[in-house]
Amino acid sequence: MxxxxxxxxxxxxxxxxxxxxxxxxxxxxxxxxLSTGNTPLATYAELxxxxxxxxxxxSAVTTFNLDEYFGVPRDHPQSFYRHIHENFLDHINAKxxxxxxxxxxSSDFAKTCMEYETAIKRAGGIDLQLLGIGRTGHIGFNEPTxxxxxxxRLKTLSDETIADNSKIxxxxxxxxxxxxIGTILEARRILLLATGGKKADAVAKALEGPxxxxxxxxxxxxxxxxxxxxxxxxxxxxxxxxxxxxxxxxTAKHSPERLGLK
Ligand code: F6R
Numbered sequence: 001m002x003x004x005x006x007x008x009x010x011x012x013x014x015x016x017x018x019x020x021x022x023x024x025x026x027x028x029x030x031x032x033x034l035s036t037g038n039t040p041l042a043t044y045a046e047l048x049x050x051x052x053x054x055x056x057x058x059s060a061v062t063t064f065n066l067d068e069y070f071g072v073p074r075d076h077p078q079s080f081y082r083h084i085h086e087n088f089l090d091h092i093n094a095k096x097x098x099x100x101x102x103x104x105x106s107s108d109f110a111k112t113c114m115e116y117e118t119a120i121k122r123a124g125g126i127d128l129q130l131l132g133i134g135r136t137g138h139i140g141f142n143e144p145t146x147x148x149x150x151x152x153r154l155k156t157l158s159d160e161t162i163a164d165n166s167k168i169x170x171x172x173x174x175x176x177x178x179x180x181i182g183t184i185l186e187a188r189r190i191l192l193l194a195t196g197g198k199k200a201d202a203v204a205k206a207l208e209g210p211x212x213x214x215x216x217x218x219x220x221x222x223x224x225x226x227x228x229x230x231x232x233x234x235x236x237x238x239x240x241x242x243x244x245x246x247x248x249x250x251t252a253k254h255s256p257e258r259l260g261l262k
Contacts, residue, residue: 001220002227002251002258003207003244005235009195012229013042016130016193018260019227021050023128023189029060031120033129033184034088036065036080038168039193040130044088051092058094062123064116066131066140066184068104070154070175078169079104102152102177109177113152117183129187133194136160137202137215141178148211148219150180181219190226192217197233204237227258 006012020043023030034040050056065084074081081101089099100119106112120126131139136158142150143158155178157165165172184190194203206217207228220226235241248259256262 001207002247003230003235003238003240004228004248004259005230005232005238005241005244007232009231010042012193012195012231013040014046015260016040016043016191016229017046017050019191020047020128020130020260021056022257022260022262024056024058024061027127028057029062030127031062031064031123031125033126033131033179033187034063034065034084035130035132035193036067036083036087037132037165039132039195041087043130043193048088048091056092058092061094062098063089063094063100064120064123064126064179065101066129067176067178068102069173070104070109070177071173072104074101074103074105078172102179104173104177106177109154113154113177116152116179120183120186126187128189128191129184131184131190131192131217131220133192133199133202133206133217134161135164135198135202137206137217139181139184139192139217139220141176142181142184142216144214144216146181146213146216148185148213148216148222149182151183152177152179181216185219185223187223188225190220190223192220192226192228193230194228194234195231197236199234200236203228203230203234204239208239 072079205215211218
């Protein structure tokens with residue numbers, strides 16, 4: 001796991017954008033896994049800037065969003081469909097037929113979930129999965145006690161997640177449709193972004209605690225290619241901060257492409 005600690009959220013977001021951009025430049029038909037929520041907004045803004053000013057081309061890219069609220073139609077102001085369109089997809093040149101978001105308003109969820117998994121496989125699997133982390137340690141909406149082998153399915157939201165997300169967008173549904181932890185772990189590379197002191201506890205448990213279904217993000221310890229972008233506040237409870245800094249200095253020298261620096 002490469003853990004990069006930045007002085008502030010802006011620097012973390014920009015470097016995350018560099019890694020995504022580098023992925024898209026190296027493989028123009030990359031399959032990207034997208035996250036919603038507040039954390040990736042600055043990364044998306046930077047990618048939009050790169051698209052407009054530097055010609056970063058998403059025309060052959062395929063995207064799969066992690067999750068959606070249950071029972072929410074696409075055009076609802078709280079839907080993740082709208083969130084990702086308004087904050088990213090509507091401002092780049094990805095083809096609409098190549099962008100995928102779980103259908104939160106389906107009449108047959110078992111089928112919808114299975115088809116989502118099939119669509120990811122058919123696209124060749126996810127090359128780079130962007131993740132945020134919830135205060136409960138969730139990735140996607142895989143709340144504590146989610147099976148570490150779980151696939152795309154309906155998942156009941158925890159009280160903490162309902163409280164956190166309601167603060168942002170008003171009353172929210174209590175059930176989601178989310179990629180499972182097993183689905184996420186199949187991505188070839190994972191980029192986790194976390195900023196702010198509210199995430200410090202979840203980040204420390206995920207990165208340095210035991211692998212447990214009580215902290216879904218701890219499952220990332222089993223993945224061979226995870227990069228974690230943090231600001232100082234989110235990194236505050238980590239024990240091995242100095243070690244991570246040394247590793248990053250060496251990586252920047254010897255494998256700068258891993259950090260989107262080349
Ligand atoms: C969103 C998602 C969630 C969020 C997490 C953090 O698609 O899957 O796991 O990444 O809840 O949300 P923010 O970034 O709003 O703190």
